[in-house]
Amino acid sequence: MALLTQNPYKQRSFDLSGLTGISDHTLEIHFGLYAGYVKNTNTLNEQLVEMMGQGKAGSPAYAELTRRMGFEYNGMVLHEYYFGNMKPQAGGEVSSSSSLGRAIGESFGDIETWKKDFTAIGGMRGVGWTVMYLDPDTGRLSNHWITLHEDGNIAGFRPIIVMDVWEHAFLLDYKPAERPKYIESFLANLDVDTAEARFTGAADRPVG
Numbered sequence: 001m002a003l004l005t006q007n008p009y010k011q012r013s014f015d016l017s018g019l020t021g022i023s024d025h026t027l028e029i030h031f032g033l034y035a036g037y038v039k040n041t042n043t044l045n046e047q048l049v050e051m052m053g054q055g056k057a058g059s060p061a062y063a064e065l066t067r068r069m070g071f072e073y074n075g076m077v078l079h080e081y082y083f084g085n086m087k088p089q090a091g092g093e094v095s096s097s098s099s100l101g102r103a104i105g106e107s108f109g110d111i112e113t114w115k116k117d118f119t120a121i122g123g124m125r126g127v128g129w130t131v132m133y134l135d136p137d138t139g140r141l142s143n144h145w146i147t148l149h150e151d152g153n154i155a156g157f158r159p160i161i162v163m164d165v166w167e168h169a170f171l172l173d174y175k176p177a178e179r180p181k182y183i184e185s186f187l188a189n190l191d192v193d194t195a196e197a198r199f200t201g202a203a204d205r206p207v208g
């Protein structure tokens, strides 16, 4: 829990209208789901502080709510990374001469191989996320599958490219079997400048 004297999290707004292959209607519904995670993260902290005040810390209910923190917090944070790394008319590919492009080359061989791996992980059966992380201590990049929001995130690693592959991210625009088309659209909308800024440490999660 976090003390209530800390400011609650605020919902961020993202201007993404006009993305390629991801409709404004999908985005509208998705922003609503994201807002739910911000609200639930704040509510969860309030409930835990209240229980602590009532001497219920350590009770089974307190434990179960505490277990839920990884789900709600990561649900909020990953959506902010996701919306934050897309932009309309992005049209850009990671350049092999950029610092991010060079690091991808060192970690995966080349950008095409990274993309193939990222796409394959995104197509895995199940509900979750695909994240390319930077290990800040070694400079190494690696792609990961996150089940739901919380199972598979690596402590201390920095998210560089974050893709939502829950079905709500694409089912209004594509059939369930068309996840690869959605992934293609995500990559077409990828804001490479933001990814580069995350990689160099010039920018991170947009916090409300």
Ligand SMILES: [Fe+2]
Residues within 6 Å of the ligand: 030, 033, 079, 164, 166, 168, 169
């Ligand atoms: Fe989502």
